[in-house]
Amino acid sequence: MxxxxxxxxxxxxxxxxxxxxxxxxxxxxxxxxxxxxxxxxxxxxxxxxxxxxxxxxxxxxxxxxxxxxxxxxxxxxxxxxxxxxxxxAPGFATTTDAPTLQVVSQNVRAHSGSAASSAEEIAASSPDVIALTELDGDSLAAARSALDERYPHSYAVGTVGVWSRYPLTSTDALTLGLDWKRALRVTVQTPDAEVAVYVLHAASVRPGQQQGRDTMLANLADRVASDEAAAVVAVGDFNAASADPALGALRGRLDWVRPTDGTLGFTWPAALPLTRIDQVFARGLDVVSSGTMRAGESDHLATVTTFGL
CATH class of the missing domain: 1.20.58 (Methane Monooxygenase Hydroxylase; Chain G, domain 1)
Structure with missing residues (x-):
């Protein structure tokens, strides 16, 4: 048996x-x-x-x-x-003898009181351009106090702001189809090149409520498609994971910047990142490196991207 x-x-x-x-x-x-x-x-x-x-x-x-x-x-x-x-999928870091432009972007989490610490910690790494999203009145004031001396060229509207060590030769507030402004475009004039920088704080996604986000992403794709700038960067909180089909139109207009640190570049939640919803897109620029960093007490990691001009 x-x-x-x-x-x-x-x-x-x-x-x-x-x-x-x-x-x-x-x-x-x-x-x-x-x-x-x-x-x-x-x-x-x-x-x-x-x-x-x-x-x-x-x-x-x-x-x-x-x-x-x-x-x-x-x-x-x-x-x-x-x-x-x-x-x-991840990409690979490169080296370059050309001048570079480093852009750091972070959602600083409105009403968290972390904007000042985020701004200070990001500025300590000396990037050329800092983009912050989900700014409320208090956090915008705190970020300005922390950054304006070291980054004298800035522009903010709605929930987004950008600070640059180089002059901004143009500034535009963007609604991207919403009733209020959650995006902007600036032209950063570096000593070696002119770069159009878009900063986006996409509308949130909830069950049955994602039309606002999808509208913003589609309109951003249309906007960059008609942008005549030779070099374009788009950063911010897109509220869309990297493979989200809502990013399809934008991928057709700009290159999605792959993380080069050997990871998938997850940014949220900061305590235990499970997905990447803070994105970086570019056109007309070489990607030298792309990764993330912790800054302040935000629930998002910051994206850190170095471009060769």
């Missing part, structure tokens, strides 16, 4: 593992495919997309131990996941 029961029990465990792997693989495949679906489905899928890789890895290990024949079943979801993740 024992000799018969042991193989039977083993086959039963294998069948159970096979069913679990098959169901899980199908679920991961559907979740990955959802990244290409516009609207809230694609938005939600883009947030979980990087983490599906951990589940796939676990399934591969289980298949190796319990049911090796199912490794072929996992091939399709693995390939689809890699294809979906590829546009947001």
């Amino acid at each position: 024992t000799d018969v029961a042991a193989p039977t029990a083993a086959r039963s465990r294998q069948r159970t593992a096979a069913r679990a792997i098959a169901v899980s693989a199908a679920g991961i495949l559907l979740a990955t495919l959802a990244v290409w679906v516009p609207g809230i489905v694609g938005t939600a899928a883009s947030v979980v997309l990087p983490w599906l890789g951990l589940l796939l890895g676990l399934l591969v290990v289980v298949a190796l131990v319990r049911a090796r024949r199912l490794l072929l079943l996992l091939l399709v979801p693995v390939l689809v996941w890699l294809l979906a993740l590829l546009p947001t």
Whole structure:
């Protein structure tokens, strides 16, 4: 009886593992495919997309131990996941002998009282341009107090502001389809090049409420498409994960800047970053390096990007 029961029990465990792997693989495949679906489905899928890789890895290990024949079943979801993740995969840092422009951007979290500490800590790293979003009246005043002496050229409107060590030769407030201003465009005149810098604080996303964000992202794409500047940078809180289909139009107009620090560049929440919703896009510039840093008590990490001019 024992000799018969042991193989039977083993086959039963294998069948159970096979069913679990098959169901899980199908679920991961559907979740990955959802990244290409516009609207809230694609938005939600883009947030979980990087983490599906951990589940796939676990399934591969289980298949190796319990049911090796199912490794072929996992091939399709693995390939689809890699294809979906590829546009947001990390890049590589480069070196350059050309002049550079470093841009740091952070959502300083309105009403948190952290704007001053964020501004001070960012300024301590001596970037050329600092962009802050989610500014309220008090945080804007605090940021100005911390930055105006070292960054004499600045412009702020609504919930966004930019500070530069170089002159700003033009400044524009942008609504991008909303009833109030949550974005801006400035022209930074460096000694070596003129760079158009967009700073965006996209509308928030909640279940059933993402039209405002999608409208802003679509209008930003249209705006940069008609921008005649040779060099363009767009930074800020886009409230959209890197693979979000709402960023598709913007990706067609500008290059998404890949993190070069060996990570996926997650920025939120700062205590345990799970997704990247603070984005960097560019055109006409070489990316030397791109990463993140902690600054102040914000719930967002700051993005730090160095461009070769």
